Amino acid sequence: MLFQAATIVAAAGVVAASRCKPGTTSSSSTIGWETVYTATGTAAVAAAAATARTSSPTSKVKGKVFDRYVSIWFENTDYAKAIADPNFSAFAKQGITLSNFHAVTHPSEPNYISVVGGDYFGMQNDDFNQVNINVSTVFDLLDHKRISWGVYQEDMPYSGFEGQKYVNQKTGANDYVRKHNPAVIFDSVAHFEDRLSQIKNLSLIDVAKSQFHQDLKADKLPQWMFITPNMTSDAHDATITYAGNWLNLFLTPLLKDKNFMQNTLVLITFDENSGYALKNKILSIALGDAVPQHLAGTTDDSFYNHYTELSTVEANWDLPTLGRWDVGANVLQFVAQQTGDKVRKWDPSYNFEAKYFYNQSYAGPFNTKGGLHEYPAPNLELDHSASGRKILDSIKKTWRGSKNPTYYRDAIEVNDGLNPPAGYAV
Numbered sequence: 001m002l003f004q005a006a007t008i009v010a011a012a013g014v015v016a017a018s019r020c021k022p023g024t025t026s027s028s029s030t031i032g033w034e035t036v037y038t039a040t041g042t043a044a045v046a047a048a049a050a051t052a053r054t055s056s057p058t059s060k061v062k063g064k065v066f067d068r069y070v071s072i073w074f075e076n077t078d079y080a081k082a083i084a085d086p087n088f089s090a091f092a093k094q095g096i097t098l099s100n101f102h103a104v105t106h107p108s109e110p111n112y113i114s115v116v117g118g119d120y121f122g123m124q125n126d127d128f129n130q131v132n133i134n135v136s137t138v139f140d141l142l143d144h145k146r147i148s149w150g151v152y153q154e155d156m157p158y159s160g161f162e163g164q165k166y167v168n169q170k171t172g173a174n175d176y177v178r179k180h181n182p183a184v185i186f187d188s189v190a191h192f193e194d195r196l197s198q199i200k201n202l203s204l205i206d207v208a209k210s211q212f213h214q215d216l217k218a219d220k221l222p223q224w225m226f227i228t229p230n231m232t233s234d235a236h237d238a239t240i241t242y243a244g245n246w247l248n249l250f251l252t253p254l255l256k257d258k259n260f261m262q263n264t265l266v267l268i269t270f271d272e273n274s275g276y277a278l279k280n281k282i283l284s285i286a287l288g289d290a291v292p293q294h295l296a297g298t299t300d301d302s303f304y305n306h307y308t309e310l311s312t313v314e315a316n317w318d319l320p321t322l323g324r325w326d327v328g329a330n331v332l333q334f335v336a337q338q339t340g341d342k343v344r345k346w347d348p349s350y351n352f353e354a355k356y357f358y359n360q361s362y363a364g365p366f367n368t369k370g371g372l373h374e375y376p377a378p379n380l381e382l383d384h385s386a387s388g389r390k391i392l393d394s395i396k397k398t399w400r401g402s403k404n405p406t407y408y409r410d411a412i413e414v415n416d417g418l419n420p421p422a423g424y425a426v
């Protein structure tokens, strides 16, 4: 395959974008591509930082309910502990508490990839994983409608950094980690220079060198963004009190900033809970000026999971779908009321209470244990889903005729490791 420079970043599987690094030719880019942005040594990072591209595309595509979507992810906290923190509970009072929201598995990385890719492809580890280029993501859906997006990672050294981690250069402490960066793990993102340039940093210590704060100041924040605090700020290596305080420091000023609040929906959430034997229930809070005032301080106990982030964005902007778990996922109720989506309840025959814990992964290409290792194909039958939204054309083109199994359904009852799809038991 040739990777010639072309104009528009197309969907995964359709090769039509500038894949080459600056200064390389298409024939030499493949080798360079694997290593240029992954080195973690100080000198290599400085060298790559000097040439790495940053871009801040903007757009103003009207949504049915919100015009901007901001997802902020914290780490490893049980629901009860999170809602008991005074800062998290203060934010809950300003918005809607989503009291029945679940992660999809353990550990971190598969949860992060699920929120952009519509599945975790059997992943049960936090390794240096790369999802095959023919797997599409929310970024393809957003680009299709020309909705600007950006991913902001606290303390990532430069835009598009692909390394496994970047420690605090003074203390050596955990800081930025790839496993919490959902975009970079997909080759359909990482193999395109334009897309890498939209994966940027955020810093509360060095605001002048924080891409997030520069974009904010210039009124160049995108319409869809994903924010990952560093390993201390997100409660991974610190207490929930520390994370709550970080959220207060970061978000409170933004909620009063006109460059941020532009009919904005903020989703505060966690990747997973901490108790592996418990149901993987996490705290999520929906707030921002897109949430109607009369809903502030209310609770919504509808069933949601990470795929809700996809379905809600798809419903809001009338995007096509990925043909995976995004299709059946409940749309946030206050959004669904405007978009006409039906918020579903679990079919009692599944016995959700007793059987589903979402605390371990089913098999797949990233599972280092047993079961099928084939990528599941998107379910092209889901072109006729209850929502009426169609699968992105380029996805249909890539996967039509594929012999790979598929297990996605137009339903909220997503499989988990204890109830795996046929063939995907570990």
Ligand SMILES: *[C@@H]1O[C@H](CO)[C@@H](O)[C@H](O)[C@H]1NC(C)=O
Pocket: 049, 052, 054, 155, 156, 157, 158, 159, 200, 201, 202, 203, 206, 209, 210, 211
């Ligand atoms: C953030 O990324 C930019 C662009 O790559 C880089 O110039 C800057 O030094 C980074 N900021 C910090 C605090 O590392």
Ligand SMILES: *[C@@H]1O[C@H](CO)[C@@H](O)[C@H](O)[C@H]1NC(C)=O
Pocket: 154, 155, 168, 173, 174, 175, 203, 204, 205, 230, 231, 232, 233, 246
């Ligand atoms: C993470 O960011 C916070 C500021 O948000 C900073 O105080 C802390 O030192 C950073 N953690 C590390 C390990 O650098």
Ligand SMILES: *[C@@H]1O[C@H](CO)[C@@H](O)[C@H](O)[C@H]1NC(C)=O
Pocket: 086, 087, 090, 241, 242, 244, 245, 248
């Ligand atoms: C947020 O956390 C900080 C530090 O723990 C605390 O001082 C502050 O009172 C908290 N804010 C609220 C609204 O409780």
Ligand SMILES: *[C@@H]1O[C@H](CO)[C@@H](O)[C@H](O)[C@H]1NC(C)=O
Pocket: 276, 277, 278, 357, 359, 360
């Ligand atoms: C998931 O939870 C069930 C029920 O508590 C338990 O039997 C199972 O061992 C858990 N899985 C893991 C990986 O902890």
Ligand SMILES: *[C@@H]1O[C@H](CO)[C@@H](O)[C@H](O)[C@H]1NC(C)=O
Pocket: 132, 133, 134, 398, 399, 402
């Ligand atoms: C996707 O990529 C994998 C690995 O390169 C390949 O085995 C598979 O056939 C591809 N599937 C489709 C539908 O392109």
